[in-house]
Amino acid sequence: MSEALKPCPFCGNKKQAFLKLDKDVYGNFFIRCFWCGAGGRLVSKAINAAYKKTAIAAWNMRKEAAE
Numbered sequence: 001m002s003e004a005l006k007p008c009p010f011c012g013n014k015k016q017a018f019l020k021l022d023k024d025v026y027g028n029f030f031i032r033c034f035w036c037g038a039g040g041r042l043v044s045k046a047i048n049a050a051y052k053k054t055a056i057a058a059w060n061m062r063k064e065a066a067e
Helices: 051-061
Strands: 018-023 028-033
Touching: 018 051, 028 051
Parallel strands: none
Antiparallel strands: 018 028
16 A cells, blocks of 8 residues: 555645645544645544554545546
8 A cells, every 4th residue: 555645636736745644633533635625534543553544545545537
């Protein structure tokens, strides 16, 4: 599994500085695009020790557009 983040699927932002691992008030982690506000699936650190890789995988998981 690659730790490289794909561009934001909503705004296309590719800047890694704006695609970060973020945490909500309950301690769940997710990838967020600070350019448009899109966020990936919540991953609980308490349940999943590999929360960072899981959050990245959730962000990168998407269907590619049909040509």
